[in-house]
Amino acid sequence: MRSLRRTALLWMTGLITGVGLTGAVIAYALALREANGFMDGQLRQIALNAGPSLRAQDGPGIHDDPEDDFVVQIWDATGMSLHAVPPGVDIPRVNGSGLTTLNALGARWRVFASGDGIRSIQVAQRMEVRQEIAESTALQAAAPILITIPIGWLVVGWAMGRVLADLRRLATEVESLPVESREPIDLARVPVEAAPLVVAMNRLIERLRATLTQQRKFLSDAAHELRTPLTALNLQIVNIANPARSIAPEDIVDLRNGARRAAALVDQLLRLARYDATADIQASIPLDLRTIVLAAVADHVALAESRSVDLGVTSSDTVPLVGDPRDLQILFGNLVDNAVKYTPAGGTVDVAITIGPESGCEVSISDTGPGIDPALLARVFDRFFRAAPAGVEGTGLGLAIGKAIAERHGLKLSITNRTDRSGLRVKVFPRGDSSAAARTVK
Structure with a gap:
């Protein structure tokens, strides 16, 4: 060079x-x-x-x-x-x-x-x-x-014109790169002093390429996931519109459920797109995390009773936090909803809100469900990935949305299998960095 x-x-x-x-x-x-x-x-x-x-x-x-x-x-x-x-x-x-x-x-x-x-x-x-x-x-x-x-x-x-000719040539080369180019900028003819800049540009291009690849995969997966409920809706509508058969009440129920599932999927897709677009919290206000978690538990009491699941709160310390209450409601609502749905009849779901002098606040949700294969735990936050048993509805987006919300609030979301018995333990706690310390009142 x-x-x-x-x-x-x-x-x-x-x-x-x-x-x-x-x-x-x-x-x-x-x-x-x-x-x-x-x-x-x-x-x-x-x-x-x-x-x-x-x-x-x-x-x-x-x-x-x-x-x-x-x-x-x-x-x-x-x-x-x-x-x-x-x-x-x-x-x-x-x-x-x-x-x-x-x-x-x-x-x-x-x-x-x-x-x-x-x-x-x-x-x-x-x-x-x-x-x-x-x-x-x-x-x-x-x-x-x-x-x-x-x-x-x-x-x-x-x-100086002679000296900077290499930089002008480099600028022309970068400008002429096609958008779909996958090749990094060649360092062979790059001046030594400009090499760190070009290396950083190559890394940025690689990150952008990875982001575009992820977005393409997301769009492909979203189209695939939407195709199933929309196809089901179309078939149900065709059946209802068939003059040769009478409309049964369960047909309307199935149609309503299909529309609900499609609407829920679209809502989650839009929410993920919004989180991908910006990392800023839209409505950051002081709040009590205890109130958010207890509200999420209260919203799922009826579901737990219908499934014969014992849903309760073992401890509820006051945890001051600065954040978006709507996003936090979605986060803990998804976590409690997953715990109740994946716990079989007769099982329990325990929610604990604690705050300590060293670890700060921690919200743990423990269930007595089947747990997750340890080989699949690393993928639970992937979009559209589902490790749920057959017969349990879901889109595979809930945990991905929950992780995005947690990170926006300086929190960390972890999922592990319980060691004392079968089941999962989900924890939400501050990350060990300045952003978490700034948002969570210890």
Whole structure:
């Protein structure tokens, strides 16, 4: 795989080297020009100050600016002027020796004075000359940078275009992938720095593919499950509509039961679709889980009595919870309904609501039914899976819906076979994570 970092470093190294060399060449040319001008001026000044009567005519290429000239003054021990260049420029004599700055003739001067007791010499220069040299030097130093900046912009833009070409190619490849594609993005030509992103995209594609596969299977299973009750309804309607036979009361009962089963299946399918669409709780309010569970038990007392099943509550602690009461009613209603339906006549279903300092709240529903083959326990939450004995109605969606509701409320739903006797024990308790702790008041 090609490394964007390495490619960018190579391009930027070449760019910086090229810009640096260009700036160095420009700076050298400007500095040489400035040095030649300065040294030419020095030669001129030396020539002009070689003697009191020498004033040579400037040759070609020599810039004559009187303000740039040095003022050279020489006195003897009595103070008589022995030499003054240029004539007529009288800078006040400085006492002592060394460098100093003074104001004279409407300008500031930098003066160097020296003497040996016989003669005194004083050399002065306008400060404006030095300022002009400083400004010129600064401009010449900045010129290479100012010249190379726009060049650098162009080269950087071109270099980054070359560096990012692989990313554009990758984007084009991803955009051209068909929706039904099952192949991951090839990492062979992906830049090293983009590899983690592409790996994450491949994983996302795999999850989406798994989700789509699950949805297709769900739709196929739903169509299959709906076909049976709808076919039965159609046959019952045909029988009722047959003028050759009379309508018996049981025909109406069968038709009503078939319609009820179909409506219940459609309702469960719609509920699962809603849970799949969003993980948010629609109506989250503070409530008492004890009230929800006791209501579910009360709703199934008549069913339990009709099946000669002893349905009761062994303990009922108050459990504050934040959640959707309607969803929780569906959850515990399904669990109690399953326990009653799968328990044979003469059996018992015990419901316990407890809360402890360590484990938090727990709702357990224990029955004395036949239990479930241990090899099938791992599949009880699969959609449309039924491990129920023959003769017990069901769609295979109740536990899948219950698990979805529990997870939305930060709860965990577990089903195990009882160890003390035949039957199942269903437990609902908080998951050991922050979401459960936030929703359940311990």
